[in-house]
Amino acid sequence: MSMRTKEALSAKKSQAVMLGKPKGTIQKSQFEADLPRIKELLSLGLSVRKIASLLGYTNHFALNTYVNKRKLRESL
Template sequence: MNNQKLEIFEFAKKNKLEVNDFIEMTISSRKTSKERRIDEMLSVLDDADTLIVTELSRLGRSTAEVIGLVNELIKKQVRVIAIKQNLDMKQHDMNSKIMITLFSLFAELERDLISLRTKEALASKKMQGIQLGKPKGTIQKSKFDKDAVKIQELLALGLSVRKIANYLGYSNHIGLNTYVAKRKLRAGV
């Protein structure tokens, strides 16, 4: 993230632009647009503002998302600059729209190729007889481990898993029930 900030500051200085604010966004397929701070960015930017990004792929997870976001920004009359692609997008500029689509498509293609190579490598390992993943029966660490003794004591007293979860401050009694079953904590009861 610091390299991106530095690159943006250098670009702004070279082009006599002023950087007023940074919004650090996380591009993750598991997070909502609110969690990635895209909604915040859209609400902060107004007419005649300029958004500078190091590259277009930083704006979204897919071609459609990047194009949609850039189109929304251009409709709001926000100038969008992508440094690495040397793009300066303004409203009603057909060349900018074509370039956005192409660069976004290439970024998505690159992600797809990486995914494909990963899947092929895993398939190759499997063909070689290498077992993927953790061995069957492996017990992973759990957030409940720190309270294992207390949980076992409370089970021995006859408390339900739901009551134990509430007592210990866990919101997920189903997860605790799975933990109790996998660790066979009721066996000593």
């Protein structure tokens, strides 16, 4: 089975077919519902950690990733 998989992958590679999720794809997030509020708080100069605590999110790292990937700080 592993041999057939390797053969199929090498055949796809020789045909220049891209496999997997496209690079840079932004998927839906739990923060989408609070996007206007997040933008507003960022424009006021609040830190991502403070915004996460105000909105009730326990993981400010995830919110920081969300803000960075969508370049929310730059759009202000």
